Amino acid sequence: MIYYFEINPQILHENLEGEVIIINLTSGIYFSMNAVGGYIWALIEKKQSFDVIIKTLAENYQEETLVIQKAVQKFVDELEKQGLITRISVKPSEPDVIESIIPKNPGNFVAPILEHYQDMQEMLLLDPIHDVDEITGWPHQKQESK
Amino acid sequence: MDILDCLDYVEHRYELKFEQQLILRALTAKIPQNREYLDKWTASVNFDDIDYITLKMVPALYNTFRDSYLDNAYAGRMKGIYRYFLIKNNLIMSDGKVIIKKLVDAGIDVILFKGAAMTLAYYKTPALRHMGDLDVLVRKDQLKHAEEILLANGWKYRYTEEQKMTYVHSYDYINFRNHGFDLHWHSLYETPIDGIDDGIWQRAQSFNWDGISLKIMSSEDLILTSMINGFRNFLFITDPNSSHEINWIYDITQIIKSEEKIAWEIVYEEANNRGLTETLFYAMSVLRELSEKFISTEQINQLFQSNTKFCRDFFRGLISEGRTHCLNFQKRRQVDKFINSTDKWRFLWRKNGVNSKVISSHNKYIKNFLNSAGDVELIYLNNEFIPVLPQVFDITHPARLGKIIQQQHNTQDGYLHLGPGILALKENHKMSDYSAQIDVLTGSIKDKFLPGESITLELKIINTSPHCWVLDKKQQHQIGVSYHLLSSEGQVILWDFPRSYFFVPRRGYVNFIMPGEEIICELPIVMPKHTGRYTIQLDIVQESITWFSEKGSQFPKFEIEVVSEKELVC
Numbered sequence: 001m002i003y004y005f006e007i008n009p010q011i012l013h014e015n016l017e018g019e020v021i022i023i024n025l026t027s028g029i030y031f032s033m034n035a036v037g038g039y040i041w042a043l044i045e046k047k048q049s050f051d052v053i054i055k056t057l058a059e060n061y062q063e064e065t066l067v068i069q070k071a072v073q074k075f076v077d078e079l080e081k082q083g084l085i086t087r088i089s090v091k092p093s094e095p096d097v098i099e100s101i102i103p104k105n106p107g108n109f110v111a112p113i114l115e116h117y118q119d120m121q122e123m124l125l126l127d128p129i130h131d132v133d134e135i136t137g138w139p140h141q142k143q144e145s146k
Numbered sequence: 147m148d149i150l151d152c153l154d155y156v157e158h159r160y161e162l163k164f165e166q167q168l169i170l171r172a173l174t175a176k177i178p179q180n181r182e183y184l185d186k187w188t189a190s191v192n193f194d195d196i197d198y199i200t201l202k203m204v205p206a207l208y209n210t211f212r213d214s215y216l217d218n219a220y221a222g223r224m225k226g227i228y229r230y231f232l233i234k235n236n237l238i239m240s241d242g243k244v245i246i247k248k249l250v251d252a253g254i255d256v257i258l259f260k261g262a263a264m265t266l267a268y269y270k271t272p273a274l275r276h277m278g279d280l281d282v283l284v285r286k287d288q289l290k291h292a293e294e295i296l297l298a299n300g301w302k303y304r305y306t307e308e309q310k311m312t313y314v315h316s317y318d319y320i321n322f323r324n325h326g327f328d329l330h331w332h333s334l335y336e337t338p339i340d341g342i343d344d345g346i347w348q349r350a351q352s353f354n355w356d357g358i359s360l361k362i363m364s365s366e367d368l369i370l371t372s373m374i375n376g377f378r379n380f381l382f383i384t385d386p387n388s389s390h391e392i393n394w395i396y397d398i399t400q401i402i403k404s405e406e407k408i409a410w411e412i413v414y415e416e417a418n419n420r421g422l423t424e425t426l427f428y429a430m431s432v433l434r435e436l437s438e439k440f441i442s443t444e445q446i447n448q449l450f451q452s453n454t455k456f457c458r459d460f461f462r463g464l465i466s467e468g469r470t471h472c473l474n475f476q477k478r479r480q481v482d483k484f485i486n487s488t489d490k491w492r493f494l495w496r497k498n499g500v501n502s503k504v505i506s507s508h509n510k511y512i513k514n515f516l517n518s519a520g521d522v523e524l525i526y527l528n529n530e531f532i533p534v535l536p537q538v539f540d541i542t543h544p545a546r547l548g549k550i551i552q553q554q555h556n557t558q559d560g561y562l563h564l565g566p567g568i569l570a571l572k573e574n575h576k577m578s579d580y581s582a583q584i585d586v587l588t589g590s591i592k593d594k595f596l597p598g599e600s601i602t603l604e605l606k607i608i609n610t611s612p613h614c615w616v617l618d619k620k621q622q623h624q625i626g627v628s629y630h631l632l633s634s635e636g637q638v639i640l641w642d643f644p645r646s647y648f649f650v651p652r653r654g655y656v657n658f659i660m661p662g663e664e665i666i667c668e669l670p671i672v673m674p675k676h677t678g679r680y681t682i683q684l685d686i687v688q689e690s691i692t693w694f695s696e697k698g699s700q701f702p703k704f705e706i707e708v709v710s711e712k713e714l715v716c
Contacts (some may be wrong), residue, residue, distance in 0.1 A: 012233075012236050012240075023232075025237065063646070124230070128227045136222055137227065138227060138230045139229065139230070140180045
């Protein structure tokens with residue numbers, strides 16, 4: 001069965017140079033994902049079906065389709081569990097063009113990962129200049145300040 | 147009278163730090179100059195030491211340059227700061243949206259303004275516009291209903307009920323997440339007058355915020371409120387490490403960039419109606435100094451040209467404050483002729499000006515001669531200042547100073563001439579003794595006042611400490627007199643009010659009050675808006691450091707009562 005996805009309207013999401021940031025404005029939980037997760041999210045934003053997502057990743061990565069399918073399934077299950085998306089069977093309005101979501105030569109396929117940060121209030125108390133890792137920035141704490 | 151044509155420069159207290167100018171230029175200049183400014187900023191700051199005002203501008207810097215590969219040393223943390231404000235501001239907006247929907251559904255007219263309005267109308271993402279709260283304007287007759295809705299939905303008033311009595315234009319509410327909701331019934335603190343916002347209501351534009359039909363302030367009113375709010379905050383800076391706010395300047399540049407045309411005459415008229423013409427003039431000057439593309443000399447001249455009273459008062463103010471050095475020399479006679487109504491004002495170049503707040507003082511002066519780079523080349527130091535010299539200066543070359551004193555002391559003009567490299571003004575202006583005396587000379591402290599009534603006291607302030615009070619235009623530790631509002635039981639209702647500073651500005655001078663010397667100045671006091679018994683407590687402040695009363699000095703206080711007109715007549 002072909003299914004699609006709907007992004008929860010209570011979700012704020014933004015793509016920062018390939019890094020996808022998501023925040024559930026109701027619960028205040030903050031999510032981030034790795035590169036492959038970001039591509040999947042971008043395809044979901046562009047209203048692509050599960051099958052098209054698998055196909056797109058398989059065309060760009062040197063990995064078995066079954067491996068990709070299992071990893072993506074696990075990932076979208078997690079997105080749904082966290083209330084970020086809803087699975088729907090009705091095809092949405094005309095899907096968007098999906099050119100150049102995944103760059104050329106994206107490297108090896110790495111399973112998509114969704115990280116979440118529960119304690120938003122505590123994270124927002126972190127000094128975004130002094131308490132954070134200098135390379136990755138807030139909300140990643142400096143090792144010694146954890 | 148084209149006011150700007152008569153000036154070499156506009157002297158105002160809103161001095162932006164060099165790093166702040168670089169940020170603003172990095173954000174507003176054209177490619178590739180903007181990149182040059184960013185690189186200069188990166189090279190000139192220690193990122194670990196940036197203040198909160200600068201921090202608030204980092205998301206805009208990150209956003210401006212990320213597509214062109216932000217590769218500076220701070221890129222990682224700048225991106226993190228962008229994330230930080232993206233999430234923080236979105237949470238504030240999200241909570242605010244919920245309660246605004248309830249207000250609108252209950253039939254309350256709402257105008258969104260300040261940060262939230264700027265975000266929705268111009269920035270498009272909350273990451274770019276710091277906000278501590280959401281600001282909405284409601285009609286005064288709907289205020290009570292709006293408050294009931296807030297309270298019923300988990301919001302509570304931020305301060306005490308006693309403090310609430312003294313607020314005349316808005317109430318601050320917070321929710322369980324400590325997010326703020328500023329409920330205004332007047333748009334500006336400076337003008338809490340019924341009907342003053344009628345123009346704002348007429349010009350407000352309909353806006354649909356995710357299905358909520360509300361209004362947003364027009365671009366002209368957003369510009370005016372940004373300018374007035376931006377300029378107001380600098381009067382009350384208490385953190386010695388902070389600078390003047392600059393986000394209001396960036397806000398206005400973004401409005402101007404996005405709108406086809408700004409009706410500056412509306413901004414001007416609204417400011418004029420509120421008695422805020424002078425603040426508008428200075429705020430426009432700051433914007434013009436950033437770039438004439440935002441507002442030109444011609445536009446400012448045109449707006450103020452027909453306001454003869456403002457122009458005359460402006461030039462007379464320069465004279466009375468001894469600040470005529472900023473006048474264009476070639477235009478001096480034209481100005482003199484323009485303002486001449488009585489002989490009193492025909493002293494454009496007289497040496498000792500009279501400040502409208504400082505009536506007379508025994509201020510002494512040290513004159514600095516600055517070179518074109520702004521460095522001190524020569525100091526004229528009055529001989530009688532020598533005993534207190536170590537209080538005010540770090541002596542960087544004691545041997546040389548000793549030699550100069552030997553050679554020059556008791557010269558005819560009574561001054562030492564010191565070249566560079568001998569003295570440096572102390573950075574730390576904390577004193578060990580804050581003794582002072584305030585005598586009230588004139589001005590009536592009656593028993594009863596009407597709400598909002600204002601009086602002016604003439605005060606004599608005496609420096610009874612062994613310390614020299616240093617008053618330097620550039621420093622943030624200005625010394626001035628002010629007052630506190632207490633309840634009749636002595637509890638603080640409102641601590642901070644406008645000050646009358648002792649500094650008498652003269653370009654290139656540091657001035658100071660020696661031990662034992664006195665200043666006579668005026669202090670305007672505005673009575674509370676609500677009836678009741680209060681205590682007015684006079685006090686002296688050294689900004690960013692301390693109130694003199696906190697260090698043991700005791701000053702006059704007055705028990706007063708604010709009554710209604712009816713009660714006063716009876």
